[in-house]
Each structure stands twice: as C-alpha cells, then as structure tokens.
Amino acid sequence: QKEVEQDPGPLSVPEGAIVSLNCTYSNSAFQYFMWYRQYSRKGPELLMYTYSSGNKEDGRFTAQVDKSSKYISLFIRDSQPSDSATYLCATKKGGNEKLTFGTGTRLTIIP
C-alpha cells in the first residue's frame, strides 16, 4: 500500500464548476501537506501548503487537512480552462525533507 493514495482520474468538469481533489495517507507522522500543479511537460509548481489540520484559502483555491481521518483536499472555485493540469498532493514529516507524493489527478476544465 502506498503511503499517499490519490485517484488518478481523469476528471473533467465544466468551466465555472467547483472542483474537489482528494488524497488519503497512512502515516500519522506526516505533518506538512502540499498541493502541486503540473502542466504537461513542465515541472510541478507549489500551489498550497498547510501544517497539521485545518483550512487554508488562497484566491479560488482552498486546501483542507483532516489529520483524524488522514484526508487532504483541494477545492477550486470558479474553475477556469487554465486550471487544466495534473494536481499532485504531497506530504512531509517534520525534520525530514523528503516529499511523498500521490500519483496525481489529471483535471480538464471544459469551456
């Protein structure tokens, strides 16, 4: 079993819809949680990060972590065609620099 599980999709939604992307993890030592966006043939870029449980909002993006259920989410409001990309969740233990990634969810926003 992988330490971080993520539904690979693909996921297609119409423009303007709310998108919900999710990951689960198994190791309770993970303390830092991140979402990366990766466009085709590009490296991942950091979108959001959170420490421990809670919500964090940045514009149209909201990251949510529930450590009790080991569940992390990314919500995208008012989705745009430019949001079409692969979204990767990542986790990190305290004092350890290695990131553990989910497999990524491929998202397409249909105009």
Add this chain to the structure above:
Amino acid sequence: GAGVSQSPSNKVTEKGKDVELRCDPISGHTALYWYRQSLGQGLEFLIYFQGNSAPDKSGLPSDRFSAERTGGSVSTLTIQRTQQEDSAVYLCASSSPGGRYEQYFGPGTRLTVT
C-alpha cells in the same frame, strides 16, 4: 531570477549504456533533490543534498544510480547500465534555507531506454 534548469530535456539511450543528467539549482538554494516520475507512479524521491552534509540516498532504487553535487551547486545524476524500467522523467528541485516546504522544480529530463 532564473529557475531550476535541467539538461538534457530529452535523452534516448540504448539498454546497458550509462547516462548523466544535470541539474542547475536556483542560485543561493542550499538544498537539492532528485525525483523520478513514472507513468501512473507519481513522483518518487531519489536523493537529497543539503549544504555540506552527507546526502540522503535512501530513495535510490539500486546501486546503478548515483548522484553528486559539486561546489554546493550543480548536481549530476548518473545511471549506469541503464534498463528499460529506468525510462521516466527525472526531476530536480531546490529549496532555500527556512523554506523547505517549498521545493522549486525544474522541467525534468525525459529518459527513454530502448
């Protein structure tokens, strides 16, 4: 400023040959990471360098893989006697002191072993 750069962008090699992949981190970043991204597998950690400390090699899949970082800057990932299962995108990332949750990634090197 300039981001993380990697070269070559694409590499096709025959099974059994050695390959070298290069990473130039962001200037001033003391930490450097190598990951491998295979289809359907997500990003897999390979190795991590931090300053002059001994690297964390815990993710290297076999002794055919090695990496070095010269002068605390440029890094080279070497794969000896390549196998078809080594085909993947190899990504390099760097981060600055105090900003270790934010790793900045390069565009990757797409390696194809025939």
